[in-house]
Amino acid sequence: MSIQDIIxxxxxxxxxxxxxxxxxxxxQIVYKEIQKYFFKVGPVEMTDDxxxxxxxxxxxxxxxxxGKGVLEVTGRDVAAFCDDLIKDSKTYTDIYQEAVNQEVSKAMKKVTDKKK
Structure with a gap:
């Protein structure tokens, strides 16, 4: 990434x-909460766009x-609104879950190999 790209x-x-x-x-309040939500669990592709x-x-x-209130737009469950927007995207949560499952599989394989 060049300096121009950063600027x-x-x-x-x-x-x-x-x-x-x-x-x-x-x-503004709801937007900031959505932004925080996406930065924590949101789609991986969102990082530089x-x-x-x-x-x-x-x-x-x-x-x-x-003239609508923000919750008329998003619905009362803002997290569900967010989840629906990213339902087909790979998220940081997905990556973390995969990593945990891989580590458990490796550990279990070692345990079973020792028993043999």
């Missing part, structure tokens, strides 16, 4: 966050312009 990425992120800051307060988050801002801007 462009920062500009893009700042423009994205400027859009968030003009949303109504309830939308704001596409998913930008799409959420688009949805929130539309909901706000129609």
């Amino acid at each position: 462009q990425g920062k500009k893009k992120w700042r423009a994205h966050m400027a859009r968030v800051k003009v949303l109504p307060k309830d939308y 704001t596409g998913l988050l930008s799409g959420i801002v688009d949805l929130f801007e539309e909901g706000a312009s129609l």
Whole structure:
């Protein structure tokens, strides 16, 4: 990644966050929680692109312009809303679960090999 790429990425992120800051307060609160959720368990592909988050801002801007409350847009279960958005994407949680299962399999194989 070049310096220019980093600079462009920062500009893009700042423009994205400027859009968030003009949303109504309830939308900003929910957006920040969604962002935290995605950064913890979200899709692996999201690491250097704001596409998913930008799409959420688009949805929130539309909901706000129609006078809807944020929970009318997402539903009361915001985590379920997030999960639905990434249901077909590989997540950090998936990777961690796979790693745990592999480690358990290795350990169990060693135990059974010693018994032979």
